[in-house]
Structure formats: C-alpha cells, structure tokens
Amino acid sequence: MKNIYLLLTLFCVGVSSSVTAQSAKMLTLDQAIDIALANNFDVKIQDQSTILAEGNITKANAGYLPRVDAVAGGNYSNAFTEVDLRTFQPDPPMINLSEWGVETTNMNLGLEGQYTLWDGGRRRYRYQLLEGLSAIEKAKKQVVINGLIKGVSELYFEIVKLQNQVLILEENVAVQTEQIQKLEDRNSFGKVNKLAILQAEANRNTDLSSIDNIQLVRANLVADLKDLIGDVSDTEYTLIAADALAPMLSVEEVSTKLVANNPQLKLANAGIALAEIDQLLAKSALKPVLNSFANFGYLYQQNDVQQLAQLQNVGITVGLTARYNLFDGGINKRNIENAQIKKDIEVLKLNQLSDNLVHQAKKELATQRMIQAQLARETTNLGIFEANYDKVNERYKIGQLPEITLREAQLALTNAKITIANLKADYQQSQMRLKQLMGNSF
Numbered sequence: 001m002k003n004i005y006l007l008l009t010l011f012c013v014g015v016s017s018s019v020t021a022q023s024a025k026m027l028t029l030d031q032a033i034d035i036a037l038a039n040n041f042d043v044k045i046q047d048q049s050t051i052l053a054e055g056n057i058t059k060a061n062a063g064y065l066p067r068v069d070a071v072a073g074g075n076y077s078n079a080f081t082e083v084d085l086r087t088f089q090p091d092p093p094m095i096n097l098s099e100w101g102v103e104t105t106n107m108n109l110g111l112e113g114q115y116t117l118w119d120g121g122r123r124r125y126r127y128q129l130l131e132g133l134s135a136i137e138k139a140k141k142q143v144v145i146n147g148l149i150k151g152v153s154e155l156y157f158e159i160v161k162l163q164n165q166v167l168i169l170e171e172n173v174a175v176q177t178e179q180i181q182k183l184e185d186r187n188s189f190g191k192v193n194k195l196a197i198l199q200a201e202a203n204r205n206t207d208l209s210s211i212d213n214i215q216l217v218r219a220n221l222v223a224d225l226k227d228l229i230g231d232v233s234d235t236e237y238t239l240i241a242a243d244a245l246a247p248m249l250s251v252e253e254v255s256t257k258l259v260a261n262n263p264q265l266k267l268a269n270a271g272i273a274l275a276e277i278d279q280l281l282a283k284s285a286l287k288p289v290l291n292s293f294a295n296f297g298y299l300y301q302q303n304d305v306q307q308l309a310q311l312q313n314v315g316i317t318v319g320l321t322a323r324y325n326l327f328d329g330g331i332n333k334r335n336i337e338n339a340q341i342k343k344d345i346e347v348l349k350l351n352q353l354s355d356n357l358v359h360q361a362k363k364e365l366a367t368q369r370m371i372q373a374q375l376a377r378e379t380t381n382l383g384i385f386e387a388n389y390d391k392v393n394e395r396y397k398i399g400q401l402p403e404i405t406l407r408e409a410q411l412a413l414t415n416a417k418i419t420i421a422n423l424k425a426d427y428q429q430s431q432m433r434l435k436q437l438m439g440n441s442f
Contacts, residue, residue: 024236029156029432032229032239036152037145039230046141053134062127066115071297074107103302110297117320120287125280132274139270142263146436148228153436155225157429160241162218164421169211172414176204179406182397199403203410245427248368254361254438261439262357268350275343282335288324357437364434371427378420385413 037043059065081102085095116123183197222237259265299313325332392409395401 024238026240027237028240029153032152032156032225033149035231036148036229040148041230042144043141043148046137046144050134050137050141053130053137057127057130057134059127061130063116063119063123064127066113068111068113070110071112071295072109074105076106077104078102105300105302107300108297110295112293112295112297114291114293117290117292119289120284122281122284122289125277125284128277129274129281132270132277136267136270136274139263139267142439143267146263146439150433150436151228152225153429153432155221155228156239157241157425157432159218159221159225160239161422161425162214162221163239164425165214165418166211166218168414168417168421169207169214172207172410173204173211175410176200176207180204196403199407203403203407241425241428243424245424246431248365248372249434251362251365254365254434255358257438257440258357258361259354262437263439264353265350265357266439268346268353272343272346272350275339275346279336279339279343282332282339285325285332285335288322291321291323292319293321294318361434361437364430364437367430368427368434371423371430375420375423375427378416378423382413382416382420385409385416389413 078101080098080100082096082098085097087093087095180197180200183200187194187197226232226237294316296316297314299311301311303310389409389412392401392406396403396406
C-alpha cells in the first residue's frame with residue numbers, strides 16, 4: 001500500500017510538472033533581449049540624451065546666424081546745471097546760464113542686429129563640437145545596450161544550465177520509478193531482496209531532492225532575469241537555447257571586427273575627435289574677430305537749458321568692429337596646452353582599452369578551443385558510459401549486480417550528460433561575449 005501511494009504521489013508530481021511546463025512561455029535569448037531593450041530605464045534615459053544632443057546641433061548654437069534684439073531704454077535727470085555759451089560777438093563774448101532743478105528726458109526704441117563676418121573658424125569648430133557631443137551620446141547608448149545584453153545573456157545561460165540539469169535528473173527519476181516498479185513485481189514473487197527496493201527508493205529520493213534544490217536556484221535566477229529585463233508580469237518562462245554550436249572565428253577576424261565595431265572603442269574615438277575640436281577651438285582664440293552691426297530706431301531727447309531744447313531722430317546706423325587680443329595673461333596659451341594634454345590622455349585611454357579588449361577576445365577564443373576539446377572527450381566518454389550503463393542494467397535486471405553498482409553507472413552517465421550540456425551552454429555564452437566585444441551582439 002505504501003508503494004502504491006508513493007507511485008501515485010510521483011504520478012501527481014509528474015503531471016503537475018508537465019502542466020507547468022506546458023503553461024510556461026517559451027523565451028529565447030533574442031526575445032529576452034528585445035524585452036530588456038524596450039523596458040530598461042538606462043536605455044530610455046540614453047535615448048532622451050541622444051535626442052537632446054541631436055537637437056543642439058543648430059547653426060544658431062554654433063553662431064552662424066545673426067543676432068537681432070529689440071532694444072528700449074529711457075532716463076530722466078533733475079540736477080543743477082551751469083552752461084557757458086559763446087556768442088561769437090565782442091560783447092558779451094560768453095553768456096553763462098545756471099539753474100537748479102534742470103530736467104532732462106531721454107527715450108529710445110528700436111531694433112539692433114549683430115553678425116560675425118569672420119571669427120577665425122570658431123563657428124565651424126563649435127558646430128563640429130556639437131556634432132561630436134551627439135556622436136558621444138550615441139556611442140554611450142551602444143555601450144549601455146551592450147552592457148545590458150551582457151547581463152541578460154549571462155543570467156540566461158546560467159538558467160539554461162539549471163534547466164538542463166533538471167531535465168536529465170527527471171529522466172533518471174522516470175527510469176528509477178520504472179525500476180522500482182519492476183523490483184516490486186519481482187518482490188511479490190520472492191525473487192528480490194526488500195533492501196534493494198529501499199535502496200532504489202533512496203536513490204530516487206536523492207535525485208528528487210536535487211531537482212527541488214536546483215529548481216529553487218533556477219526560480220531565483222528567473223526572478224533576477226525578469227527584474228533585469230523589466231518584466232513585472234507573473235509569466236512563467238522556459239528558456240530555449242540553440243543546440244547547434246557556431247564555428248570558431250580566427251583571431252585576425254575577431255580583432256578586425258572588434259577594432260571597427262566595439263561600442264567602447266567607438267566612444268573612446270568620439271572622445272578623441274572631441275578633444276581635437278577643443279584644441280582647434282582653443283587655437284582659434286588667437287585669431288582676430290570681425291563683427292558687423294546695424295540698428296534702426298527712434299530717439300527722443302528733451303532739455304531744459306540747452307540751445308537744443310528737443311531732439312527726435314528716426315534712422316539706421318551700420319558699422320564694423322574688429323577685435324584682436326594682444327594680452328590675456330597667458331590664458332589662451334594655457335587653454336591650447338590643456339587641450340593638447342586632454343587629447344593625449346584620450347589617445348592613451350583608447351590604446352589601453354583596445355589592448356584590454358583584444359586580450360579579452362583572445363581569452364574567449366582560448367576558452368572556446370578548450371571547451372571544444374572537452375566536448376570531444378566528454379562525447380566519447382558519454383558513449384562509453386551509456387554502453388556501460390546498458391550492460392550493468394541488464395545484469396542488474398537478472399540479479400547479477402547490486403543496486404549500488406547500477407547507481408554508480410547511472411551517476412557516471414548523468415554527470416557526463418550534465419557536463420556536456422553545461423559545456424555547450426558555456427560555449428554559447430563565450431560566443432555571446434565575443435560577439436559583444438565585436439559590437440554585433442544583437
């Protein structure tokens with residue numbers, strides 16, 4: 001009765017597991033990355049920063065367009081005034097006027113325009129600077145995306161490993177359940193020791209406990225993955241990884257693509273380009289500036305004690321101004337030197353980053369070569385373990401070998417399957433990291 005109850009319990013667990021698997025939504029790595037890119041706040045923030053930087057690329061911000069202002073002003077004064085007027089006559093040659101509380105009123109209203117005719121290239125460099133800032137924001141976005149993809153893929157493949165382990169252990173449990181049933185049948189005829197049944201049940205319980213422990217770790221990692229991709233739903237996921245392994249790339253091919261496409265290198269190159277423009281902008285301060293101006297307006301003036309009692313004027317004034325700095329205490333020279341130092345720093349950072357990334361790529365290629373060698377050995381071992389298990393199982397069925405020998409053969413076969421599944425996942429994960437280094441991960 002006890003054994004029947006145990007079998008019913010296992011049947012219910014199996015049915016429940018099957019229903020859960022059927023209700024779970026299949027999720028590929030590409031789909032997980034799509035969800036992450038759509039929901040991630042860092043990506044959304046960088047999107048807005050990119051739009052903001054692009055919006056700043058205008059001729060007005062660079063200084064190419066004229067500036068037009070509406071101007072208005074006025075003043076009133078009340079003071080003691082003394083005026084000496086020449087008469088150009090022998091007598092009196094001069095007349096003196098003095099009075100307290102003399103009032104003077106001035107008002108003006110008009111338009112004023114300014115336009116730089118030549119500035120030594122400052123406008124062009126400012127425009128290029130705005131374009132460079134936009135390029136940096138775009139490169140930052142790719143770096144953010146690449147980092148997000150790396151985090152998603154690493155979690156994804158760790159979950160895939162756990163899923164593979166669960167599937168293999170579930171296969172073991174199914175085989176063990178069948179074996180226990182056969183042992184029960186043989187026990188009813190007195191052909192098997194009760195201890196063998198208990199040992200088989202203990203082995204199955206061990207595998208069931210392992211499945212529970214792995215499922216707990218998997219559930220926690222799935223929760224972390226959903227949090228990373230921004231999925232707040234209650235959807236249960238079953239992850240799917242391709243079984244086929246892509247061929248390895250050569251070191252030369254990887255290095256070429258990495259240098260050309262890596263987002264971090266693109267960001268570093270954008271920083272160098274920006275430093276070069278800063279340097280040119282600093283040097284342009286040594287050149288003269290030629291400005292033009294024009295204004296059109298109305299002027300009104302009223303005086304108490306002057307020959308000119310009232311003045312009204314409507315008209316236009318145009319002119320040119322030139323400015324060339326002769327001395328500024330060494331500010332321009334220091335700015336040029338600092339700009340050169342900043343550029344040198346950015347170049348050193350680029351070289352250091354390039355060396356580090358190429359080194360990482362070579363390590364990934366070495367990892368893939370090692371995994372391929374391990375897969376070849378483990379695949380050979382798997383065939384041996386399968387043949388050994390089949391032989392041991394046949395002898396076990398006719399009572400020539402004990403349960404412990406069968407268990408050892410089963411564990412060897414199980415470990416080989418898990419090792420191969422993990423190696424495949426590690427190979428795919430290494431390929432994903434290599435793709436990210438080459439800038440074509442998605």
